[in-house]
Amino acid sequence: MQDILDILRDYGLLLAVGQFPDGPIGGLALTLILAVTGLTVSFPLSVLIGVGRTSHHPAIAWTCTAFVTLVRALPLLMLIFWAYFVVPLIIGRTVSALTTVICALVVYETAYLAEVVRAAILALPKGQTEASRSLGLSASQTLRDVILPQALFNAIPSILNQFISLVKNTSVAYIISVSELTYSAYQINAQLMTKPLQVYLILAAIYFIICFSLSRLVRLVEKRIDASRKAPVAAGSAA
Amino acid sequence: MIVFDKVEKWYGSFHALKDVCETVAAGEVVVVCGPSGSGKSTLIRTVNRLEPIQGGRIAIDGRDIHGPSIDVNELRSHIGFVFQQFNLFPHLSVARNVMLAPMRVHRMPEKAAREAALALLDKVGLAHKADEFPPRLSGGQQQRVAIARALAMKPPVMLFDEPTSALDPELVGEVLTVMKQLAAEGMTMVCVTHEMGFAREVADRVIFMDAGAVLERAKPEDFFLRPQHPRATKFVSDIRHA
Ligand SMILES: Nc1ncnc2c1ncn2[C@@H]1O[C@H](COP(=O)(O)OP(=O)(O)O)[C@@H](O)[C@H]1O
Ligand SMILES: [Mg+2]
Numbered sequence: 001m002q003d004i005l006d007i008l009r010d011y012g013l014l015l016a017v018g019q020f021p022d023g024p025i026g027g028l029a030l031t032l033i034l035a036v037t038g039l040t041v042s043f044p045l046s047v048l049i050g051v052g053r054t055s056h057h058p059a060i061a062w063t064c065t066a067f068v069t070l071v072r073a074l075p076l077l078m079l080i081f082w083a084y085f086v087v088p089l090i091i092g093r094t095v096s097a098l099t100t101v102i103c104a105l106v107v108y109e110t111a112y113l114a115e116v117v118r119a120a121i122l123a124l125p126k127g128q129t130e131a132s133r134s135l136g137l138s139a140s141q142t143l144r145d146v147i148l149p150q151a152l153f154n155a156i157p158s159i160l161n162q163f164i165s166l167v168k169n170t171s172v173a174y175i176i177s178v179s180e181l182t183y184s185a186y187q188i189n190a191q192l193m194t195k196p197l198q199v200y201l202i203l204a205a206i207y208f209i210i211c212f213s214l215s216r217l218v219r220l221v222e223k224r225i226d227a228s229r230k231a232p233v234a235a236g237s238a239a
Numbered sequence: 240m241i242v243f244d245k246v247e248k249w250y251g252s253f254h255a256l257k258d259v260c261e262t263v264a265a266g267e268v269v270v271v272c273g274p275s276g277s278g279k280s281t282l283i284r285t286v287n288r289l290e291p292i293q294g295g296r297i298a299i300d301g302r303d304i305h306g307p308s309i310d311v312n313e314l315r316s317h318i319g320f321v322f323q324q325f326n327l328f329p330h331l332s333v334a335r336n337v338m339l340a341p342m343r344v345h346r347m348p349e350k351a352a353r354e355a356a357l358a359l360l361d362k363v364g365l366a367h368k369a370d371e372f373p374p375r376l377s378g379g380q381q382q383r384v385a386i387a388r389a390l391a392m393k394p395p396v397m398l399f400d401e402p403t404s405a406l407d408p409e410l411v412g413e414v415l416t417v418m419k420q421l422a423a424e425g426m427t428m429v430c431v432t433h434e435m436g437f438a439r440e441v442a443d444r445v446i447f448m449d450a451g452a453v454l455e456r457a458k459p460e461d462f463f464l465r466p467q468h469p470r471a472t473k474f475v476s477d478i479r480h481a
Contacts, residue, residue, distance in 0.1 A: 125324075125326070127322055127324050127326035128326060128328065130289055130322070130326065131320075131322060131326035131327075131328070131385075132328075132339075133289070133312075133315060134287055134289065134315055134318070134320040134389075135315065135316065135339070135340035135344065135388070135389070135392060136312045136313065136314075136315045136316025136317075136340055136344040136392060137312070137339070137340060137343050137344060138312050141343050141344075145339060145343065146328055146339075149330050150328075150329070150330050153330065229374070
């Protein structure tokens with residue numbers, strides 16, 4: 001126990017923010033930055049691809065399905081290797097490890113979120129589309145005003161769950177030396193040499209606390225959404 | 240106004256509409272009835288192209304609506320459709336449900352759309368619910384909003400697919416009242432319904448369908464008192480004792 005407190009005292013700041021403000025930001029802060037950036041960038045892309053998968057246009061549906069199927073069949077680590085070693089070959093110049101990780105996370109996350117979006121769209125009653133189209137709204141107007149506002153609202157808990165797994169997945173960035181939380185712990189362990197149990201216990205505890213709190217938040221949001229279904233307030237304000 | 244000419248509809252290998260020939264004149268109120276699964280919904284859904292047809296022709300005011308040159312959104316904007324399950328948009332207020340199509344399809348400014356919506360809601364007796372959300376309304380109120388929503392596009396014809404079948408018995412009357420009022424104003428209406436009272440009071444004609452074919456067409460009082468076809472006889476006696 002004393003060991004753990006000592007490690008926290010000596011390296012707590014490194015675990016929290018890396019070298020910041022004297023050097024690059026890292027540690028938990030970078031982990032959260034990676035996860036938030038990953039979610040923010042992949043969300044609009046996943047809406048496009050999730051919608052694309054439900055398209056009646058065979059070429060669009062096929063392309064989106066192929067993307068999702070391919071990415072979901074690959075380990076995230078594989079995507080990072082590809083982005084790290086292959087992308088520079090293709091574009092002819094090196095890319096920073098950080099950019100590489102963000103790209104890989106976005107591609108990975110987009111595939112999973114697209115499935116969330118697609119499931120939420122398919123879960124809506126067919127009558128919603130029929131009513132909208134019967135009024136003369138086009139397919140894209142129906143999507144924008146009727147389908148997506150409901151589907152994305154209903155998908156909020158799943159999107160947050162996806163964010164939790166994204167937080168955990170950022171840990172693979174350590175493999176190409178991006179100094180996020182896991183990499184920081186790895187470095188500390190290398191310096192101390194004799195305290196792996198304590199160091200990785202701290203690491204596990206941090207991930208647990210963050211992900212556990214987030215999952216409680218999801219529960220809360222789910223309850224709010226259920227309540228709003230029974231007594232709906234302004235759940236979106238299209239039209 | 241609406242002409243069905245030898246209409247054939249297949250769901251895969253299932254023959255859902257068989258050689259349907261029918262004419263609905265402007266201002267006419269036609270009630271379609273028949274046992275469950277006989278093709279009533281399918282028939283009216285072919286009129287706004289919610290279902291494609293595989294043979295024959297449906298013309299509205301002389302235009303072949305399943306023809307290649309038809310803009311389906313434009314077509315649908317001139318045909319009001321009321322569903323058994325109401326299908327209101329639960330994320331939009333009652334007024335916004337009614338305003339959506341005029342604003343999107345006719346590019347009507349929001350203020351004018353709201354005024355028109357309030358007038359229509361008043362007509363169906365629900366102006367005071369304008370800013371409520373649909374899930375908080377009773378079934379009868381939801382269906383009246385759905386009728387107002389369809390009317391917002393000022394369609395010359397309204398199609399109703401069992402508009403009162405999902406309602407508790409005590410809520411049926413308020414919806415039928417609105418429909419009768421529409422009929423009295425001269426709206427062309429095709430109503431799939433088993434409401435005998437409604438049919439006898441406002442329908443010009445009853446069409447009886449079974450197994451995808453129109454077996455009988457008659458004046459309402461004749462149909463309900465003296466059905467000709469044996470299956471129509473059985474159907475009328477069934478709904479009388481239901
Ligand atoms: N989308 C569909 N695919 C296959 N069969 C269908 C479909 N919709 C309806 N049917 C079949 O067509 C027949 C007529 O259906 P419907 O028009 O809904 O009857 P009704 O409205 O008179 O009860 C039924 O046997 C039904 O099972
Ligand atoms: Mg039906």
